[in-house]
């Protein structure tokens with residue numbers, strides 16, 4: 229009789245300990261099935277023909293989301309983001325002036341992999357594209373006269 233009472237008390241004590249230890253087991257999964265997105269913020273620096281980044285690194289097979297912030301004030305400070313094959317910044321940049329405003333200053337060339345819209349001073353745009361195959365590429369602003377200063381390396385790892 230006395231022994232069974234002790235066992236009962238022990239059982240209650242164990243139950244209390246088990247409940248106090250936490251209600252949910254540590255098997256919670258918050259994994260998402262959506263692919264990871266590489267998010268990049270690219271800014272033009274003030275009223276200069278200059279990007280804040282000289283190099284962008286992304287992962288192959290992932291979408292790239294770029295927020296392009298145009299910090300300019302002058303009407304001449306229109307900027308875009310054009311992804312081109314390595315070594316073609318000058319060719320694309322000079323052809324862009326010929327392409328003109330009707331083409332949004334983006335020439336139709338195989339060297340052009342992706343082109344964003346053109347931003348005016350004070351504008352911010354966000355766009356997404358799939359990272360190309362692993363390798364080295366370049367990005368450039370194709371507004372006339374900007375390509376020589378506004379370009380950088382784009383690496384897909």
Ligand SMILES: [Cu+2]
Pocket residue numbers: 277305306307308369370371374378
């Ligand atoms: Cu520009």
